[in-house]
Amino acid sequence: MQLTTGSEQPGGPMAYSPHGWWSILIGITMLCAIGSSRADKPCTASSSVGDLVLLGSSFQVFCTYQASCRATKSMHIDKKKTNKMESYNSTTIFLNVTNISKNTTYTCLCEGEPEPCGLDIDTGYPPDLPENVTCVQKGQFGEVMCRWRRGRETHLTTTLELWVRAVFGNSTAGSVSYPGSGSRSDPGLVSVNFPVSGSLQTEYSVWASSSNKLGSAVSTTFNFTLDHIVQPFPPAVSQVECWSLGCNFRVEGAQGAQLLEVQQRAAQEPGPWILHPHTAGSVWNQSIVSLQPYTKYEFQARVRLSHRRGIWSDWSQPVSNWTQEEAPAKALDVWYTTSNSPNNSITLHWKRLSDTEARGKIRGYKVIVHDTLAGKSESNTINNHISGLSCSRCDVTVYALNSRGSSPPAHFTIPLRAAQPPQNVMCRNHSNHSVTISWRRPVTAGAASGTGDGAVSGYLLEWFPVGRQVEKLRWKRLGPNETHTVIRDNIKPFECYEGAVYALYEQAVGRAQFEDFYTLELVPSAGPSVHQPVVEGDKVTVSWSEVPQEHRRGCVINYTIYVVNSEGKYVRNYVCRASERSFTIRGLPPEENYHLWMTASTASGQGPRAGHSVSFFIKPQSLLSDSWLYTMVLVGIISFPVFFVLLCLYQVSSLRRRVSALVHCLMPDIVPDPANSKWAKECAKEKGELTLHLYLSESSVSEEEEPDTVEVQELPEGSWSSWNPAQHTDSSRTLEGAIHPTLHLLFMPQQIPATDPSTTAYFQSSYLKSFSQESGSSGQTQDSQGTDMTVDYISTHVLEGREEKEEEGLDVMGFFSCPQNPLSPFMNPLMSFEGKLTLDAVRIDCSEFLD
Numbered sequence: 083m084q085l086t087t088g089s090e091q092p093g094g095p096m097a098y099s100p101h102g103w104w105s106i107l108i109g110i111t112m113l114c115a116i117g118s119s120r121a122d123k124p125c126t127a128s129s130s131v132g133d134l135v136l137l138g139s140s141f142q143v144f145c146t147y148q149a150s151c152r153a154t155k156s157m158h159i160d161k162k163k164t165n166k167m168e169s170y171n172s173t174t175i176f177l178n179v180t181n182i183s184k185n186t187t188y189t190c191l192c193e194g195e196p197e198p199c200g201l202d203i204d205t206g207y208p209p210d211l212p213e214n215v216t217c218v219q220k221g222q223f224g225e226v227m228c229r230w231r232r233g234r235e236t237h238l239t240t241t242l243e244l245w246v247r248a249v250f251g252n253s254t255a256g257s258v259s260y261p262g263s264g265s266r267s268d269p270g271l272v273s274v275n276f277p278v279s280g281s282l283q284t285e286y287s288v289w290a291s292s293s294n295k296l297g298s299a300v301s302t303t304f305n306f307t308l309d310h311i312v313q314p315f316p317p318a319v320s321q322v323e324c325w326s327l328g329c330n331f332r333v334e335g336a337q338g339a340q341l342l343e344v345q346q347r348a349a350q351e352p353g354p355w356i357l358h359p360h361t362a363g364s365v366w367n368q369s370i371v372s373l374q375p376y377t378k379y380e381f382q383a384r385v386r387l388s389h390r391r392g393i394w395s396d397w398s399q400p401v402s403n404w405t406q407e408e409a410p411a412k413a414l415d416v417w418y419t420t421s422n423s424p425n426n427s428i429t430l431h432w433k434r435l436s437d438t439e440a441r442g443k444i445r446g447y448k449v450i451v452h453d454t455l456a457g458k459s460e461s462n463t464i465n466n467h468i469s470g471l472s473c474s475r476c477d478v479t480v481y482a483l484n485s486r487g488s489s490p491p492a493h494f495t496i497p498l499r500a501a502q503p504p505q506n507v508m509c510r511n512h513s514n515h516s517v518t519i520s521w522r523r524p525v526t527a528g529a530a531s532g533t534g535d536g537a538v539s540g541y542l543l544e545w546f547p548v549g550r551q552v553e554k555l556r557w558k559r560l561g562p563n564e565t566h567t568v569i570r571d572n573i574k575p576f577e578c579y580e581g582a583v584y585a586l587y588e589q590a591v592g593r594a595q596f597e598d599f600y601t602l603e604l605v606p607s608a609g610p611s612v613h614q615p616v617v618e619g620d621k622v623t624v625s626w627s628e629v630p631q632e633h634r635r636g637c638v639i640n641y642t643i644y645v646v647n648s649e650g651k652y653v654r655n656y657v658c659r660a661s662e663r664s665f666t667i668r669g670l671p672p673e674e675n676y677h678l679w680m681t682a683s684t685a686s687g688q689g690p691r692a693g694h695s696v697s698f699f700i701k702p703q704s705l706l707s708d709s710w711l712y713t714m715v716l717v718g719i720i721s722f723p724v725f726f727v728l729l730c731l732y733q734v735s736s737l738r739r740r741v742s743a744l745v746h747c748l749m750p751d752i753v754p755d756p757a758n759s760k761w762a763k764e765c766a767k768e769k770g771e772l773t774l775h776l777y778l779s780e781s782s783v784s785e786e787e788e789p790d791t792v793e794v795q796e797l798p799e800g801s802w803s804s805w806n807p808a809q810h811t812d813s814s815r816t817l818e819g820a821i822h823p824t825l826h827l828l829f830m831p832q833q834i835p836a837t838d839p840s841t842t843a844y845f846q847s848s849y850l851k852s853f854s855q856e857s858g859s860s861g862q863t864q865d866s867q868g869t870d871m872t873v874d875y876i877s878t879h880v881l882e883g884r885e886e887k888e889e890e891g892l893d894v895m896g897f898f899s900c901p902q903n904p905l906s907p908f909m910n911p912l913m914s915f916e917g918k919l920t921l922d923a924v925r926i927d928c929s930e931f932l933d
Contacts, residue, residue, distance in 0.1 A: 211301060232264075240293065314392065410442070415492070442484030504521040517568070519568075524538065542559050606681075610629050626680055643658065643665060648674065
């Protein structure tokens with residue numbers, strides 16, 4: 083192709099015009115620019131299905147590089163590098179995409195090249211078929227509004243249109259489209275408004291369409307006339323006036339409608355609306371009856387032009403009002419509990435009436451008590467219980483009060499007489515939030531049982547959290563033929579309950595208790611709070627407060643006390659019942675510091691220890707403990723011998739009485755003949771210095787006669803061992819009688835072995851002197867008396883004039899049981915006087931006994 087810009091010269095070279103050269107230069111520049119642009123792109127990106135794909139589909143993405151790209155080739159998905167691509171050939175790599183779920187950008191990059199290439203993939207769905215096309219004319223002269231359901235979201239730009247075609251008689255107008263818009267409150271709903279003209283008999287045909295890049299859809303055609311779709315505006319409800327059982331109200335703004343419908347429901351607990359039959363008229367005054375007293379109700383209304391024309395309007399805005407009060411219609415359900423206090427205080431409980439039962443605002447309760455002893459009393463309260471009642475037998479009546487009156491009386495007699503209880507009460511879990519309680523009928527229940535209780539009129543089941551009967555008591559009444567029930571209300575998981583089942587008779591009640599039931603349980607989350615232990619000797623008393631309710635998480639079955647020493651070494655643990663609040667530990671080694679803490683256990687296991695431990699120390703025990711028991715024993719040991727001696731001396735009024743009392747106290751009941759004793763015979767042979775005249779019979783002595791006194795000579799200390807009976811041969815000291823063996827044992831000192839009968843009788847002075855001092859008959863002490871003085875130890879004239887009383891007092895000695903050896907254990911402490919006194923002369927004339 084040749085471009086000429088001037089004239090050709092014959093026979094000469096071709097000549098070009100200046101305009102032709104400029105055209106060639108511009109073309110070459112454009113080609114170079116295009117080639118340079120292609121040369122700047124190191125790669126191209128493409129897809130096997132294009133840049134618009136269906137959500138969830140699978141395809142391939144390719145990256146094709148220029149031959150000049152010899153570096154590493156990579157692919158990125160939304161700016162994140164992927165290593166899942168594969169090689170197609172030396173210049174192309176590709177990636178398998180499966181189940182794509184959103185719009186995605188794929189980027190191809192040649193390492194070292196500053197500019198990448200990429201591909202944007204758009205995803206979505208084709209539109210669904212539009213459904214449920216409906217049209218309504220708002221008012222008799224308003225526009226027509228059509229609605230339909232568009233289906234699922236396409237995630238793509240989608241065109242929504244309503245097509246309208248009108249038929250006027252025999253002529254048909256062309257179709258007109260109106261763009262649709264989505265609803266904010268319901269994204270799947272599309273609506274279109276369009277104006278109408280013509281008569282009410284004009285027929286209309288409408289249909290909806292949807293389209294996007296992935297496809298299109300068209301609904302079925304909906305045909306109508308304006309008479310079919312006209313809808314009046316909602317009316318207005320006003321002037322609502324109520325009495326206790328119904329309400330009157332007025333409906334206005336019906337716009338020539340001939341039909342009316344109203345509905346009502348309780349406003350406090352919204353439930354389904356109750357529709358009342360429609361009526362006819364232009365202005366309506368409506369009355370609704372059979373309502374409940376003291377209840378707030380809501381009312382709505384709607385209208386329709388006629389039975390054949392138009393559709394029902396929307397419901398009006400609700401209007402509410404209260405019905406008036408009436409006296410409560412139901413008697414209270416009353417029950418009672420008895421405390422463990424000394425006066426057996428009674429607490430009355432009653433259930434609150436429901437709104438339907440109360441028929442007004444309950445302003446209080448009146449309780450009338452007729453006590454058989456104290457008479458009638460009346461009290462008012464706003465609570466649903468009253469406590470502090472104490473009566474032997476009371477007839478109780480309880481009323482609920484509102485502004486219109488009182489409820490029917492609830493009569494109750496307390497305390498009820500005990501009767502046969504239900505048998506075999508059992509608790510088992512019904513679910514995680516309910517428990518089944520079952521029992522058997524009382525064994526002897528019924529009129530023919532002979533118990534006088536009559537037939538069972540019903541059962542009552544009560545339950546409450548452990549230890550919280552007064553404030554958390556719940557109960558349920560059952561019929562006489564019911565022997566099980568399920569507790570679903572007022573019961574919480576991880577809480578321990580107890581209660582009882584009562585068999586109710588006409589004038590009696592039988593109670594069967596059950597305890598420790600729960601719906602769900604875990605180990606306790608904390609232990610009990612331990613108080614500082616009280617240490618008394620080797621006894622340690624530990625007390626504690628129970629685990630708080632929120633930490634028990636079930637029924638506590640026991641507590642465990644742990645004891646460790648100061649080095650942290652385990653000593654012992656003690657398990658206590660859940661009902662206990664203190665425990666006494668014994669037998670811990672003294673002189674040791676100890677640490678103590680506690681845990682609580684449920685059936686699920688043992689919980690953690692208490693938050694802190696307490697310390698205590700056990701002191702070493704001395705020989706004489708601080709205990710009152712040791713003190714009393716010590717005082718008894720010291721005082722009893724003194725009391726015994728004084729009692730014996732008090733009973734002896736003369737030597738005759740003394741001998742008789744001592745023999746009676748110290749000798750057995752059967753007394754052998756003193757003359758036959760070995761000691762008496764040996765003393766007679768030896769002719770000792772001691773002459774003893776002993777009365778053989780009390781009957782031979784006159785009551786007025788005084789026996790001779792006993793003379794004792796005190797010798798210097800140390801003269802006992804040097805005394806020789808052979809050197810003293812005074813006839814006044816010879817032994818002319820026999821001394822009783824018991825007296826022999828009594829008068830023998832402990833320091834000298836009793837091997838020599840002649841010396842035994844002498845060393846009795848220690849005992850006699852001490853006896854004399856204890857009796858108080860001597861006015862001087864032992865140290866102040868001279869050694870050459872004769873001592874009258876027991877004088878008979880001291881007790882003169884009191885013989886009758888003392889003879890009666892001798893019987894007191896029979897109270898004491900004298901052992902075989904009367905000096906042990908009572909007499910030995912009285913004989914240790916270090917031998918300061920000796921018996922020098924004892925003159926007892928026994929001739930009177932022989933007369």
